[in-house]
Amino acid sequence: MSLLKGVRVVEMGLWVAGPASAGILADWGAEVIKLEMPTGDPMRRLYGAVYGLDEDRCPPFELYNRGKRSVAVDVNQPDGLALIKRLIATADVFVTNMRPKFLERVGLDYATLSVAQPGLVYASLTAYGLTGPDCDAPGYDMAAYSGRSGIAERATPPGAEPPVLPGGLGDNVSAITMVAGIMGALFHRARTGEGQLVSTSLLRAGIYSIGMDVATRIGFGRGSAPQSRQRPQNPLMNSYRAGDGSWFWLVGAESQRHWPGIAAALGCTELVDDPRFNSPRERRRNAEVMVTILQGLIANRTRAEWAEVFREHDVWWAPINSIDDIMTDPQVVASGAYVAVPGRPPSELVNGFNGVATPIDFSRTQVGPMGPPPAIGADADDLLGALGIDAAELARLRASGVLAPAPEAPPAS
Secondary structure, three states, X not given: OEOOOOOEEEEEOOOOHHXXXXXXXXXXXXXXXXXXXXXXXXXXXXXXXXXXXXXXXXXXXHHHHOOOEEEEEOOOOHHHHHHHHHHHOOOOEEEEOOOHHHHHXXXXXXXXXXXXXXXXXXXXXXXXXXXXXXXXXXXXXXXXXXXXOOHHHHOOOOOOOOOXXXXXXXXXXXXXXXXXXXXXXXXXXXXXXXXXXXXXXXXXXXXHXXXXXXXXXXXXXXXXXXXXXXXXXXXXXXXXXXXXXXXXXXXXXXXXXXXXXXXXXXXXXXXXXXXXXXXXXXXXXXXXXXXXXXXXXHOOOOHHHHHHHHHHHOOOEEEOOOHHHHHHOHHHHHOOOEXXXXXXXXXXXXXXXXEEOOOOOOOOOXXXXXXXXXXXXXXXXXXXXXXXXXXXXXXXXXXXXXXXXXXXXXXXX
């Protein structure tokens, strides 16, 4: 049996964070009904309409929306809003990343829905939260998770420009955060029968992501400057470039314990007792000199050669992989990072797998993709028919633009 078999989720979201939250629940076996406008979630058109590329497919959309069912309905029309409320009334969980004032305006806010559905788990994922002067401001992960939370500043070396973090990074972290909240609320409901509002935001998830720095600022009344590769606080926790141009991390976190092994691997044991480098304090004071020395030694071999040397000396390290690297990294593949999505043509890119796995496994319950993403409005007839809406009414709703046109049948094989 799948983990969330029998749990119905209605998702009213777009782009990444909200759909990704419900997407994990779909992989875990929940029935997820995706509510879209008749034109569909704009994420479907990311590469064509947004980036201007000649691509009809959007693989990220497929990742976040596989295994769902779609009803494409215009929430701004009274008949459409009525349909949405009827669908939510059948749900255990309502997931949304729409802005709070919009939801309040159309009567889909928690205060309204919870009156009729006290057992509903209402999951709100916003950019900046549900309260405060900017709670209704628009925000993507670059704005709320990366920028306003402080992450981009913490990732900017002194004198450099703020980095552009990978697309969807903050959305994905926030989605996993949201799923944790939903599961906690479902556990509470199983014990008490009570639903509740579960909320998180890109901003809050971002601040927690740099919680070490923020807690230090709170606890000591001061924070440290962003780290520099040339002058790190610990040169044994730093990136280095091998002779073939590839990069890796040394991860000598307990520097006093790790330093002799690293020195032996690099062939510089005489530096262990060098007064400039014989303690964490001195290594920090002389970090720039130490990094220059270590980098000069490391440049003499390829990363693959260093991998063998480090293994012999039990040096803690990790490659800095490219996206191409992780397609074939044997540990990545063995970890279960890739899955086969039913209904999608297999890809030869990663051992026959054609999708990215959600990052949690269970020993006793099955999880994983249940199918491909739905076409726009593909499940309207089945789901609305179950509410007692007959074919004539469905036709009227489509003719008035409340529902998207019926999707074309796939060509016969």
